[in-house]
Amino acid sequence: MLKHYRLDNKRSVSLDGYDPEDTADFKEKEEVQELFDKLKEQLQDEQEKLYASKTNGVLILFQGMDCSGKDGVIKKVLAGLNPQGFRAESFKQPTSDEAAHDFLWRTHKVTPPKGFITAFNRSYYEEVLITKVHKLIDQKETDKRLKHIQHFEKLLTDSGILLIKIFLHISPDFQLGKIKERMENPEKLWKFDPGDLEERRYWKDYMKAYQDAFKSTATSRNPWYVVPSNNRWFRDYLTLKIVTAAIKELNLTYPEVDMTKFGSLHETDTEGGSGQ
Numbered sequence: 437m438l439k440h441y442r443l444d445n446k447r448s449v450s451l452d453g454y455d456p457e458d459t460a461d462f463k464e465k466e467e468v469q470e471l472f473d474k475l476k477e478q479l480q481d482e483q484e485k486l487y488a489s490k491t492n493g494v495l496i497l498f499q500g501m502d503c504s505g506k507d508g509v510i511k512k513v514l515a516g517l518n519p520q521g522f523r524a525e526s527f528k529q530p531t532s533d534e535a536a537h538d539f540l541w542r543t544h545k546v547t548p549p550k551g552f553i554t555a556f557n558r559s560y561y562e563e564v565l566i567t568k569v570h571k572l573i574d575q576k577e578t579d580k581r582l583k584h585i586q587h588f589e590k591l592l593t594d595s596g597i598l599l600i601k602i603f604l605h606i607s608p609d610f611q612l613g614k615i616k617e618r619m620e621n622p623e624k625l626w627k628f629d630p631g632d633l634e635e636r637r638y639w640k641d642y643m644k645a646y647q648d649a650f651k652s653t654a655t656s657r658n659p660w661y662v663v664p665s666n667n668r669w670f671r672d673y674l675t676l677k678i679v680t681a682a683i684k685e686l687n688l689t690y691p692e693v694d695m696t697k698f699g700s701l702h703e704t705d706t707e708g709g710s711g712q
Contacts, residue, residue, distance in 0.1 A: 465669035493548035500604030
């Protein structure tokens with residue numbers, strides 16, 4: 437199932453082949469609820485082994501157009517993780533300090549240490565997406581940055597970081613419906629950004645920029661996954677399945693403990709029994 441949504445250097449890259457309404461062979465949320473619950477338990481087990489072994493870190497990177505559900509999928513899919521070993525990072529417009537460094541600096545410093553899981557809500561890919569669409573950099577600079585991203589991601593994986601890259605794929609009509617919902621609902625109005633309406637004018641340019649980024653950076657070691665996201669329940673299920681399957685491939689185990697170093701419990705008891 438996951439192969440259909442996976443992009444690597446063995447496949448041509450085109451978002452036209454992915455329907456944002458796709459739900460695989462499922463018709464409704466109830467059909468995946470039990471599978472979803474089991475996957476959550478498996479992910480929690482894998483996180484515990486990850487934290488105990490300290491052999492790998494996991495970076496889950498989410499990209500997508502406005503209203504694709506980056507906040508929501510992090511909240512719903514990763515909510516059951518132990519917060520001691522998990523954090524989420526969000527990236528907005530660079531601050532003056534961040535802009536004074538190289539474009540990878542602000543993200544590199546918050547990649548996960550071994551034993552931890554980190555989710556990126558947007559990422560360094562913004563530096564080859566919005567910058568390209570709005571012509572803040574030219575094609576030569578875009579190509580240069582994409583090459584740096586390839587090397588950066590290889591560095592991460594060579595250092596024991598499992599990188600899971602997920603593109604949340606929605607349709608323009610779905611996005612417009614979500615924007616209207618935000619404008620009409622007092623509880624969601626705070627999410628509305630007039631800039632979202634402006635950015636819709638560049639939809640085709642963004643799709644082209646994403647496809648170019650996929651073509652350059654989707655590899656066998658660091659593939660991209662295109663997750664249809666018009667149906668939120670399927671988005672959450674597929675994302676959880678991708679993440680859990682990827683971490684399972686690490687074949688994590690609990691570290692072995694040599695109990696002979698500690699002697700027996702009887703040997704460590706004090707003479708007074710309770711020690712009172």
